[in-house]
Amino acid sequence: MSSSFVAPDFLLDIGPAAFTRQVERLLLHLGFVDVVNIDGPNDQGGDLIGTRGGQRWVFQAKWKSRGTIAPAVVEEVLSAKAFYGVDRAAIVTNARFGPKTEARRDALRRIGHPIELWSGRELLDLYNSERVCASRLPERPLREYQAKAFERIVEDLEDTGRALLILATGLGKTVIGGEIIARHLRKRPSDKILVVAHTKDLVEQLERAMWFHVPKSVRTQLLTGDHKPDDLRGITCATVATALAYVRNGYKPGLVMIDEAHHVAKGGQFTELLDALPGVPRFGVTATPWRGDRFDIRHRFGEPSYTLGIEDGMRLGYLAEVRYRLFSDNINWDFVREASQHSYSIKDLNARLFLPERDEAIRDQLIETWSKTREPRAVVFCRTVEHAERLADLLNQVPQWKNVKAVHAGLAHRERQLRLMSFRQGEIPIITAVDILNEGVDIPDVNILCFARVTHSRRIFVQQLGRGLRLREGKSHVESLDFVSDIRRVAAIMNLREQVSADEIETLRLASAGTRFEFSDAQSESLMREWIKDAASLETALDEYRLQFPDPDALASGS
Numbered sequence: 044m045s046s047s048f049v050a051p052d053f054l055l056d057i058g059p060a061a062f063t064r065q066v067e068r069l070l071l072h073l074g075f076v077d078v079v080n081i082d083g084p085n086d087q088g089g090d091l092i093g094t095r096g097g098q099r100w101v102f103q104a105k106w107k108s109r110g111t112i113a114p115a116v117v118e119e120v121l122s123a124k125a126f127y128g129v130d131r132a133a134i135v136t137n138a139r140f141g142p143k144t145e146a147r148r149d150a151l152r153r154i155g156h157p158i159e160l161w162s163g164r165e166l167l168d169l170y171n172s173e174r175v176c177a178s179r180l181p182e183r184p185l186r187e188y189q190a191k192a193f194e195r196i197v198e199d200l201e202d203t204g205r206a207l208l209i210l211a212t213g214l215g216k217t218v219i220g221g222e223i224i225a226r227h228l229r230k231r232p233s234d235k236i237l238v239v240a241h242t243k244d245l246v247e248q249l250e251r252a253m254w255f256h257v258p259k260s261v262r263t264q265l266l267t268g269d270h271k272p273d274d275l276r277g278i279t280c281a282t283v284a285t286a287l288a289y290v291r292n293g294y295k296p297g298l299v300m301i302d303e304a305h306h307v308a309k310g311g312q313f314t315e316l317l318d319a320l321p322g323v324p325r326f327g328v329t330a331t332p333w334r335g336d337r338f339d340i341r342h343r344f345g346e347p348s349y350t351l352g353i354e355d356g357m358r359l360g361y362l363a364e365v366r367y368r369l370f371s372d373n374i375n376w377d378f379v380r381e382a383s384q385h386s387y388s389i390k391d392l393n394a395r396l397f398l399p400e401r402d403e404a405i406r407d408q409l410i411e412t413w414s415k416t417r418e419p420r421a422v423v424f425c426r427t428v429e430h431a432e433r434l435a436d437l438l439n440q441v442p443q444w445k446n447v448k449a450v451h452a453g454l455a456h457r458e459r460q461l462r463l464m465s466f467r468q469g470e471i472p473i474i475t476a477v478d479i480l481n482e483g484v485d486i487p488d489v490n491i492l493c494f495a496r497v498t499h500s501r502r503i504f505v506q507q508l509g510r511g512l513r514l515r516e517g518k519s520h521v522e523s524l525d526f527v528s529d530i531r532r533v534a535a536i537m538n539l540r541e542q543v544s545a546d547e548i549e550t551l552r553l554a555s556a557g558t559r560f561e562f563s564d565a566q567s568e569s570l571m572r573e574w575i576k577d578a579a580s581l582e583t584a585l586d587e588y589r590l591q592f593p594d595p596d597a598l599a600s601g602s
Contacts, residue, residue, distance in 0.1 A: 046276070048262045049166040054137040057272045059106035061265055063090045064247075066104050066135050066166075068254050068263070072176045073169065075100070079464045083457035088123035092464070099129040104136075111141035117148060117158055133159035135166070170259070179258040183218060188361065192219050192349035196326055197226065199348045206326035207304065207344035211353035212509020213362050216328040217249065220300050221256030223326065224278065227298045228261060234297030236278045239286050239316065241306045243267050244456075249302055250280040283312045290319045299325040305502065307340050317343060330509060331502035353505055353512070354542035362512040363490075364520040365560075369527050369536055370408065371571065372564035373398040379570065390586035393499075393529050400526045402437050405495050409473075410441060412491055412522050420466070421473040421491035424507050428453050431475040434495060444472050451477040478503075488515065492523045499529035501583050530590075533571050534581040536560055 047053070048065050057065070063082045070078050075093035082090040082104065091102040103120045105112050116134055124132040134140075140148075140160050148158050161169070170176055185193060192208055196219070199206040210216040224236050238253070240246045250263050257263075262277030264270070266285050275294060279286075299320060304327025307313040317325060327344040330353075341347070356362040378395045387395075405423075413419045423438075425431040431449040438447040448462045448471050465471045467488060475495075492511040497503075511521035527533055540560040562568035574590075575581055581588075 046260055046262060047167065047170055048259065049163075049170045051137065051163055051167075053262065053274065054106070054163065054166075055108065056274055057264060057270065059104075061270050061272070062106040062137055063104040064250070064265070066102065067091055067251075068259075069166065069170060069176070070095075070102070071180055071254060072259055074175075074177070077464075077468075079460055081457050081460050081464075083455060087126040088119035088121075089127055092127060092129065098131055099127075100131040100133060101127050101129045102132075103134050105134060105138070107136060107138040109138070111139045112136050112144055113141065114144040114147045117144060117151070120158060121151075121156070131157070131159070133161060135161040137163045137166070139163065176259070178260075180255045183255060185218070185222065186215070186361070188351055189215055189219050189222075192351070193222055195348040196223055199345065200324050200326060203345055204322070204324045205343075205345040206348045207341065207346070208326065208328045209347050209350040209352070210328065210330060211351060211356045211362065211512075212330040212506055213513040214330075214351055214356050216330060217252045217302070218256075220302070220326075220328050221253055224253065224298065224300065225256045228257060228278075231297055235275055235294075236298050236300070237286060237296035238278060238280045238300045238302065239283050239313070240280070240302040241283060241313075243269070243282055245302065246280045246282055250278075253278050253280065283316055287312050287316045287319065290316060295320065296323060299323055301325065301327040301344075302329075304329040304340055304344065305331055307343050309342075314343070331505050353509065354539055357512070358543045361514075362509075363514050363518055365508075365512065365523055366520055367523040367525065367536060367560040368563055369525045369533065369561070369567075370400070370404075370563045371397070371527050371533065371567040373400055374564075374567050374570070386589040388586060389530060389584055389588050389590065392590065396530065397528045400496055400528070402434055402495070405434070405493065405524075405526055406437055406441065408524055409438070409491070409493055412524060413443075416491060416522060417519070418517070419472070419491055420469070420488050421493060422489050422510060423473060423475045423493040423495055424497045425449075425475050425477050425495050426497050428477050430495070431477045435473075435475045438473055438475070446471050447473045447475065449475045449477075488518075489513075490518055490521050492521060494523070494525040494527075494532075496526050496528040499531045501531070501535060504532065504535060530571075530575070531582050531584060534575045537572070537575060538582055 049069060054062055054065065060082060063080060067078055067080055070091065070093050075095045078091060078093035080091055088103055089101040090104040093100050101120065101123045103116065103123060105116060112134065120132045120134050139162050145160065148160050151158055192210065196206040196208060208216055208219060227234065228236065238249050240249060246265060246267060250265055253263050257278065264272050264275065264277070264279055266275070266279050266281035266289065268282070268285060271285070301307060301313065307327065327340065353362070357365065375396055375398055382392065409421065413421070423434060425434055428451045431451055435447045435449040438444050450459055450462050462471060462474065466474050489511045492508065494507070508523065511523065525532065
């Protein structure tokens, strides 16, 4: 059997949806950029969109177990070409095209409407052509800290068979993971590699990420409830439940990578999976190692091989500079005096301390920040789907923002992909989001983040803040507007401010560059500084945690 990822037997085994993904990978090797998979219901006849040589293409991927492709498909891809407004169109199949389909293609070509037909045979020819198909995608050189992390993970895997990487969002933890896997396959090319995550969307992104670290001769495939191939050579990116089922039936990889390793708990499927693979080297990667149940993931992966948190990443210049503003001027000052007489739980405190912020106030602050930001692109994090949709409608009433869209799990996969693609290309100025952007979604062009009173979670907060911290050419900083509604968020920002400016030399550099954390209301900041004495511990406190506060009148009198 051929090891090519477009080999007929492999394409026949993986089925229609996975076939589209292999075509996606081939397009990247052929020099296409901005390739987006839009496969799904109501896709208007298009499965992939990409750009090559300044021209945008739409592709329809047609998988067949036998037979030829009917001519009606040509009309479908013509409709897709018009619907998506692209320059070129192509139909790609693992099978063959019939004479009538080819005749229709030729007729269209004669009247100036060329449609490309790529059969299974032509896919192999393209793949094997050294002239048009790169043997591997452009390599991404490791930064100094990434190279150091890579070396330490290798050392721990060789010494103990376990490793743990803790790297803030935006610093490239998947890049390092990909290089660890590539090294393993260079030394043991016949080994099977298992990459596991907790959601299908994240698994799909991981497979795409692996393409940039291995040559085209290394196959990759998905293993989920929707994709269950028989041949698991190369790299398998799997959801934990499906991976566990295969392991129980005898599948044994030579190396396991657990992405978003903070999802590994004391019990559960991740634990079962690792227990079912004794002696198999494994490493975990995460940006946020903290768990709500306080389980320490070091029990599974050992002490961290390398750690670079969001604070150090910002302080050392590996992440974008941030200008962070907390809008806490909606504090209930009558309740402040009452609170000093009681030990309130955090849940009770948050419910009564912070008065509700109107969406109109959020909109007005966003307009002001937008006007001062070069090439602005914003994400607004909302608490619920309903809030995201409502706020998108409100923002769409602002003249310069006519195409604001909500992005959340309630949308079809294809619609989410199209909205994110339009956002990256500047066609959508702002997206309002719920959870879907917390993990595994790369949106590097964001330079305005707005937290519209989202629920507190240290892990989710760091993930969401990380969405705007990725560096890119021409990006000077990220503006963060936080309409705070949880005292732990205030503690988190105070703690972050202290750690980022901990080193005097770096503080001077950061001060001149513009990194800063500030309150919109000086009185609120003074109050919070007195109330929050142990920001590091309060930041991760549970809702039931009770706080005792000093009397604000006593503070004012200096007694």
